Amino acid sequence: GAGVSQSPSNKVTEKGKDVELRCDPISGHTALYWYRQSLGQGLEFLIYFQGNSAPDKSGLPSDRFSAERTGGSVSTLTIQRTQQEDSAVYLCASSSRGQAYWDQPQHFGDGTRLSIL
């Protein structure tokens, strides 16, 4: 079946502009996560959705970052007034809800490579 789909695959924008990144999770997956990987860094957690609610936003680096999820499916990550340090690959992952809801593997999309000029 279809995997996690992210768009755009690449985004180049000027400092100060707003950007919106989209994630379409695997059908039926209730959990959705956003991560980012900056140059030379590991993957870092940003935000978690269960259904349409986001019980864990602890990884969002500043109030310029926000995310929403509608219909328990598609999610958008919005970065306002972008800064050069926002340049990174933004990855989305989804997982199903298992017997214990944290012990199901997360499946990743190919990410959006964001470059801030």
Added chain:
Amino acid sequence: DQQVKQNSPSLSVQEGRISILNCDYTNSMFDYFLWYKKYPAEGPTFLISISSIKDKNEDGRFTVFLNKSAKHLSLHIVPSQPGDSAVYFCAASAVPNAGGTSYGKLTFGQGTILTVHP
């Protein structure tokens, strides 16, 4: 404070031999561990996982070993193939805490570049 560490940035192995990738963690609340493989310009691909109630999980050529007392896990690939050449990430998630704020978010190591030579 890096809670998941992969101390070897790279590993080079001959085709057909065993590849052993190592990972150490510090958070005793971690109870689910995963290995991902990543090719350039692609997202991480899930390989294999292990729950803290087990010490070994096997799937084809891939075996993950967990030593809870040492807070150490390893991934064995036997036999190694040139197509296995990629970056391998170890990841861990924690039991939801009393406040219920863990929710399965993954903490990743820095990755190990595996090169398998023909």
